[in-house]
Amino acid sequence: MSADVTRHIAIDLGASSGRVALGTLQDSRLSVDVVHRFPNGALARADGLYWNVTELWREVLHGLRLAARQGPVDSVGVDSWAVDYALLDEQGQLLDGVRHYRDPRTDGVMEDLLRTVPRETLYEHTGIQFLPFNTVYQLVAQQRRSPDLLARTRALLLVPDLLHYWLSGRRVAERTNASTTQLYDPRQGDWSAPVLQACGLPAQLLPPIVAPGSDLGEVCPELAHDTGLRGTRVIAPATHDTASAVAAVPASGPDWAYVSSGTWSLVGVETPAPVISPRALQHNLTNEAGIHGTTRLLKNVMGLWIVQECRRAWGELDFAALYADAAQVPAHGPLIDPDDLRFLPPGTDMPLRVQTFCAQTGQSVPQTPAQITRCILESLACKTAEVLEELEAVTGRAIRTVHVVGGGSQIALLNRLIADAAQRTVVAGPVEATLMGNLLVQAEARGRIPVGKLRETVRASVTLETFVPGPTPTQRARFARVRAATPAP
Structure with missing residues (x-):
């Protein structure tokens, strides 16, 4: 790969589909090639709606292999929808499936919680829009229905953080997605202890927060061997x-x-x-x-x-x-x-x-x-x-x-x-704004474009x-x- 050409992989998981895209940065312009598309959607089970996260991971790995065939890759990062999470046990294994935010288990939970935690208090600490599927209401519903599950949980990871964990072995919460949970204090830049306490939720489950552009290390050796991404860094974009x-x-x-x-x-x-x-x-x-x-x-x-x-x-x-x-x-x-x-x-x-x-x-x-x-x-x-x-x-x-x-x-x-x-x-x-933003944050973090030049690069790259x-x-x-x-x- 030429010194002035770098390649980065964006994994973008949306509510109806997922993509693995290879971004090539050359002469201050970014080109995006979607190498693999795959469907996504709600998986209905007897106890509610889930995401088929293991199938998504299988599709992601296939896309990574396809992208790696085109030459050395500088970095890889994941973005997805917000609020949904996985629970991990002591060994880092999934304790349950990843619930879908449209699952009806949160029906009435927001209204019920706001009877004990004033709306003004919750907004003052988090600044987040009141939506019935926010992570805080999902967790309160989980606590009420299956407290034993949370008792056995050692880590909670939002969806892109889960994939970054599988890619790099690092358990972190990237800031942009953490801020959607209604558990994050945007003034303090950290999880809100008062909100967690008021909702009766265990703070120790939440991982440390990192900024977009954080380097999480190289792709795990076994995955690097499987996908061909040897030496590729895992960069948390704006997830x-x-x-x-x-x-x-x-x-x-x-x-x-x-x-x-x-x-x-x-x-x-x-x-x-x-x-x-x-x-x-x-x-x-x-x-x-x-x-x-x-x-x-x-x-x-x-x-x-x-x-x-x-x-x-x-x-x-x-x-x-x-x-x-x-x-x-x-x-x-x-x-x-x-x-x-x-x-x-x-x-x-x-x-x-x-x-x-x-x-x-x-x-x-x-x-x-x-x-x-x-x-x-x-x-x-x-x-x-x-x-x-x-x-x-x-x-x-x-x-x-x-x-x-x-x-x-x-x-x-x-x-x-x-x-x-x-x-x-x-x-x-641009149509592919999410992919471009993901790729450019990675490129900026790797020093491939100057800090603050993301939008200038976009304007030079699209019609x-x-x-x-x-x-x-x-x-x-x-x-x-x-x-x-x-x-x-």
Whole structure:
């Protein structure tokens, strides 16, 4: 490998698929080659929903072998979704499967816990959005249902930390993912002892926290022999996939926001410090760690999950054709609140849930896949615009440009709808922001690019598309009325 060419591997585990990608850095430009894709999703068992983490590991190893065939690899790192965890025993073996965040075991746990731990107290210590599947509520549910299991646990690792442990033998918690658990104090930069104590959770299970870009050592000898990754370093990137995506937002200047658009839609801004205030709590904004000591002030919006589940019910229609058909549906149709909890669980009745919501709020009921898809996308655009206004109100900072990254950045209809609803310019791309952020944090940690030049490298490596807002929309006001009229699910 030439001295000015380096290769890095990103392992990206998403809610519906996983990828192993080889990134080549040359002349301050990054090219990304996905060498292996594999499916992922909920595994239903008699006692609930799980992730098939051992199968994911088998697929990852296959991808690593394929990547290693292309030449020496400088480093490897893992990112994934947040909040879910594995429990390990004294020998470092899995005590149980990795539970899926959509598992119903947490139903009612958040509300119950908030009766004893005030909402204001929990937010003051963690700055995290209240979502029923946060790690803290999963652990409280686990403690109540199987205290013997936690008693036998010697370490808790979030999903990317588990894979880093299998790759390197190091047990750590990378900061960006740790910050999503509602067990982390963003001001102190460590686990929150008061929250753990108030929730009755054992602090000794949580590993030491490390920053994104931390070197965890070489790939274990037996794995190096198996995969061909001899001498490859294991670098913890920004292990929360959204944090990696935000690291690759091709922005400059102070007046931008991002939408990491995929199964979830993460709408936020980057701030130099946590923003923990009564107004941030009022809007249920979350403070998650970013790279270089920044904070990602954002809100989770349900995202394309609703379309994905509808498509599953319709028999796996082609996405491109579905969005093209939706673009032909007349504008200003019915709307839903994407964050209504009825849309959280999986199920092939998702189209019916959308129709029921529209009927219950006195709107016309979409009938065809194109009409339902248009309804969902217009609703996501309105919700995005609403969150952008909340972020402006909380930070006092004007937002003029919205960078849409991730898979959703390919949907021209959605980008146009966001531009119109938010009345802000939308810049779409890169599609592979998560992979690029993962790879570039590794490269920076290895000294292959200068510190602070990640976004400059992204801008030099991709082609972006710009969407200028059209006339002031009428949907926003109707969206607010629909939300106000929403009955309990």
